[in-house]
Amino acid sequence: MEGSSRKKVLRPNDGSRKHHYIPEYFTKGFVDAGGMVWMYDKQAKRYLGRKAPSQVFYLYDDNTAFIRGQRNTIAEQSFMRTDHVQAERVKAFLACPNTHDGISDALHARMSEHMLMQYFRSPRNRAKYDLVFDNMKNWSGMLDGVDFDPRMFGPTDTLRQLSKAYLPRELFSALLDRVDGQWIGKTYDKSDQEILVLTDNPVVYLKPPVKLMDLLDSCMLAMSSRRLYVRDFREDDSDPLVTMIQYNVMAIEQADRIVCASSKEFLVKAVEAWEAAVQVHNEILLAQASAKLE
Numbered sequence: 001m002e003g004s005s006r007k008k009v010l011r012p013n014d015g016s017r018k019h020h021y022i023p024e025y026f027t028k029g030f031v032d033a034g035g036m037v038w039m040y041d042k043q044a045k046r047y048l049g050r051k052a053p054s055q056v057f058y059l060y061d062d063n064t065a066f067i068r069g070q071r072n073t074i075a076e077q078s079f080m081r082t083d084h085v086q087a088e089r090v091k092a093f094l095a096c097p098n099t100h101d102g103i104s105d106a107l108h109a110r111m112s113e114h115m116l117m118q119y120f121r122s123p124r125n126r127a128k129y130d131l132v133f134d135n136m137k138n139w140s141g142m143l144d145g146v147d148f149d150p151r152m153f154g155p156t157d158t159l160r161q162l163s164k165a166y167l168p169r170e171l172f173s174a175l176l177d178r179v180d181g182q183w184i185g186k187t188y189d190k191s192d193q194e195i196l197v198l199t200d201n202p203v204v205y206l207k208p209p210v211k212l213m214d215l216l217d218s219c220m221l222a223m224s225s226r227r228l229y230v231r232d233f234r235e236d237d238s239d240p241l242v243t244m245i246q247y248n249v250m251a252i253e254q255a256d257r258i259v260c261a262s263s264k265e266f267l268v269k270a271v272e273a274w275e276a277a278v279q280v281h282n283e284i285l286l287a288q289a290s291a292k293l294e
Contacts, residue, residue: 013071018054019062019079021121022202025087027053029094029224030198030262037198037260038267042252047264056260057200059123063161075161079121082165086114094224098189108185109176112231115221117168119203124256128209132171133163175216183216188228188240194262195241196222197248197270199255204247220247225262249277 031037037056039048063076089110096103120129190196205219218232228244252259252274261267 011077012067012074014073014077016073016076017060017064018058019060019064019076020058021062021123022057022118022198022200023079023083023087024053025083026090026118027056027198027260029090030194030196030222030260032262037262038264040259040261040267040271041257042255042259043257047267056258062123063164065161075165078162078165082117082169086117089114090223093229094227098187098227103185103187111221111223111229112176112183112185113169113172115203115219115229115231116172116215118221119215119219120164120168122201122203122256124201124254129164130160132212133160133167136167136171171215175213178213178216182233184232184235186230186232188230188238188243190226190240190244194225194266195244195248196225196228196261197251197267198222198225198260199251200258201255202251204250204254206250220250222247222251245273249274253278 027037028035031053032050034050036050036052038050039056040046041048063073063079065072065075089107093103093107093111096107119125120132203219203221205214205217207214207217209215209217216231218230220228220230222244223229228240228247230243248270252271259267259271261270
């Protein structure tokens with residue numbers, strides 16, 4: 001049964017320091033035969049070699065708060081719990097055949113929920129999450145099935161951090177009720193080729209969300225190096241390869257700094273495709289600006 005493992009009692013401080021904003025289990029879907037990922041630093045414009053999933057996409061004490069001078073890691077422990085459940089869901093999704101009846105509606109909904117949770121977990125989107133949190137004062141009242149009362153923490157950083165492990169899931173359910181039956185979950189595969197990158201901001205929106213309902217707009221997430229998940233509101237017959245290349249370009253463009261892939265050869269090709277797209281975009285903007293001056 002999903003999430004059926006026995007829960008451990010949350011301690012105020014479990015001693016953890018390295019907190020992953022992209023879980024290790026997820027990064028493992030992009031590793032090479034040796035269990036490593038190849039890295040590119042977008043800001044420095046250089047390749048960084050290979051690293052293990054445990055050594056990428058983390059910040060020290062990212063989910064640690066200090067209450068009366070004492071370290072508190074309950075938020076990180078809560079993420080570890082939700083990651084355990086999400087890992088099972090992602091594993092089930094990746095194991096499903098990409099056919100009309102291969103992926104259930106329930107699993108589609110779980111993947112869309114997963115995208116929202118990961119979107120807010122990425123450091124680049126923290127300011128947007130703060131706006132959502134500040135406008136949902138009674139979010140803790142929506143929680144069901146947790147073995148602690150979030151209100152016990154009071155108005156602290158711990159409460160804000162703790163909410164990130166639960167609020168996006170509740171928020172997605174509430175938003176989904178408003179567009180029930182309208183959105184479409186689509187899956188693109190390249191089973192014979194590892195062709196997708198993973199970045200530090202992996203959930204790609206066609207248009208950056210501004211309002212709350214924008215969070216349900218069309219977006220994409222590479223679930224592994226070979227499978228792309230897309231949430232959309234229209235049917236289409238897009239070519240899987242073209243769509244996956246488009247995802248890579250947009251993902252690198254929207255990344256803050258780090259881009260990973262299962263091989264350096266493919267990573268170089270993905271970065272070069274992004275650079276070419278940026279060049280074309282800049283040339284179009286320049287031409288438009290020149291036309292206005294004529």
